Amino acid sequence: MKQIGVGLLGFGTVGAGVVDGLQRNRALLSARLGVDVVVRRIADLDITTPRGVAVDPAVLTTDAQAAIADPGVDIVVELIGGTGAARVLMKAALEAGKSVVTANKKLLAEHGEALFALAQKRNVDIYFGASVGGGIPIVRVLREGLVGNAVVRIHGILNGTCNYILTRMEREGLPFGTVLAEAQRLGYAEADPALDIDGFDTAHKAAILALLSYGFHVPMASVPVEGIRGLDGLDVTYARELGYRIKLLACVARVDGAVAVRVGPTLVPLNHMLASVAGVFNAVMVRGDMTGDTLYYGRGAGREPTASTVIGDIADIARNLRTRQARHSRAAQNARETPRLCAADETRSAFYLRLMVRDEAGSLGRFTGILGAHGVSIAAVMQKAAGSEAAGFVPVVALTHAAQEASLNAALDEITASGVVSMRPVRLRLLEE
């Protein structure tokens, strides 16, 4: 049976999982693929620390460029991460005419355009299934399974750390800081959690979903991103009372010929499939023009799930090499024109608002009047019991009908300046149906 050689760059958690999976399921894979996939080179700065997987020492090297150049290496797997060495080495691999598998969402979100152009020029492929959704084959689903669909919209829970924190805040009534500290202690959150909790990891993944769906490279700086760092447990509780659960959602959607990409905490109705996604799990709901709503759910990170998707990509390239063809470079260029990206405040949504309103006659009328003057109509408004937040102010929760975000923002500016509230109102989106 023909052998296909893999050169692995970066022997960390996922890298070790890939080596382990390829060894453990080798017979199964070769029976399924008709080729035998073997790891020929593993490059890492550290080649001495045990990774809990048996490796022939002759395979290990600290010289990544030599691993790429090795004639026995047909496929390069980049699992270094970041945009430094990873970028240099991925370029080197593509220049050498070798297809690349990567899980590096940041590199693709920030430098994907140049890398895909290089791959196409060299007639090789970049596979990036593990860059979004870990063990969920969502990239493949968008690229192949739903290939006959125009994507209407996508909503995704794409960061397990945030979903874990939100799940515990809701179930146990704990404040954000307490749950974050415990998530860090348990290894579910990084020592520097900013990339996760401020929404940037989710935004990188949203950009890749937009690339797959609409065929253009989203400029990251133009994506409105809100994380969950500022989320108050009070709003988790009120949302629940109203029949919603707060999730950090990526939203990618076609809106009147433009494309909206954004990330933010969003109220999801309890009976919606996305509301059932608990703990570190991820899920992506895709509405195609033919399929209607479909959902994909699984572990969004971790050694084995991520390695599973990397191996799925290796398998695809191995099948392509059997027939000596690159097949998917076009996947990133499926639109003839580059759609316009919506401005942050251009989109419409229904909103949840929490206002700390001065506890005196006429307060309610003043803020609803300001909203109405900006064309924002109220679907429901509830005064809650006063807590210890601010003496003389009481929390009021309002749900709006769908409104232009720019109008809502202007109304909230005016309400804040009016002195009728003690702080700028909390504003969260509602998942549109």
Add this chain to the structure above:
Amino acid sequence: MKQIGVGLLGFGTVGAGVVDGLQRNRALLSARLGVDVVVRRIADLDITTPRGVAVDPAVLTTDAQAAIADPGVDIVVELIGGTGAARVLMKAALEAGKSVVTANKKLLAEHGEALFALAQKRNVDIYFGASVGGGIPIVRVLREGLVGNAVVRIHGILNGTCNYILTRMEREGLPFGTVLAEAQRLGYAEADPALDIDGFDTAHKAAILALLSYGFHVPMASVPVEGIRGLDGLDVTYARELGYRIKLLACVARVDGAVAVRVGPTLVPLNHMLASVAGVFNAVMVRGDMTGDTLYYGRGAGREPTASTVIGDIADIARNLRTRQARHSRAAQNARETPRLCAADETRSAFYLRLMVRDEAGSLGRFTGILGAHGVSIAAVMQKAAGSEAAGFVPVVALTHAAQEASLNAALDEITASGVVSMRPVRLRLLEE
């Protein structure tokens, strides 16, 4: 741009959806694929009734064999259904060296082995994505996305008619017959609903999932199948009180070197993702040895969702034709050995039991004693308020720990014969965690 011609056999609901989708998203598809997919022939006995989609009359024919033989037809799409003409024509297409796309689960479940062998001999492919899960690309996920995984088990809600009936029985407290009649009136159930409600449609799909996961053709006659026709609303209510929802599940799992395939109504915990699948939607939960649990959800039937998956398969073959290769014939032969199929009563499960027990002292002790003598231990037992079911008998609900099904059946035989109950106890599985 190279053109790829499709010959469509069967111009029914899904066939019209395929033609419509290929026309509507033609530019998108050709940009994504690098080839232009055109419908060259449409064969049906009825070529006069309007299908709500514009078709060049010259494309229509009543001669399916001529459509297959047409040199402009590169791909044959079989949407006739059944195992008569569909089988003859699929064989003719494969013999003619043309790859086939089909949604025909019954044909594949009953005659797949011979058809796949013929495809391999002719070096062409059979794509059958739409045979399971409608618009959910579950076949592709198993064949490609999870290719690096050994499949541990699969649980699927695969029949929208049954799920619709179960959802309404639970939400509205209605009896089976009432909901079925209404489902028939609304077009959610066939005039002859047996294939759906007796579980055979689900079993055909389970056989295909087993083929993809374990690489062997499951003999349909060996698959234990229970439908929902006999399901009593009382058990839906009691299950709900215990924190469960009853779903018709297909289960495919590796059990000690053998493979278990079965279909039956099953109690699913309310917080489980499968419990959230309501109405006509389908979902499949796949546990891979690397990914852990993943779930795929969407519309399991209907013109547009099913056509979406057919088009995804056409796209794959079109890409293959661009590179002049068949790629997936091996998918059905991924196991070196044929695993043994578990006997119906060989598997272990926890069970829900409802017994109509004689309302007198000692009754409870007698039946729990018989269960215990057969090695079946009870996790919980509750006596319910007597209804109008049978004078002198009261309903008792019990949940067992995991037990061998053969032992449980023997115990239930003995309990029924003992006279302590008015009817054979109701016995439903609990979803194992």
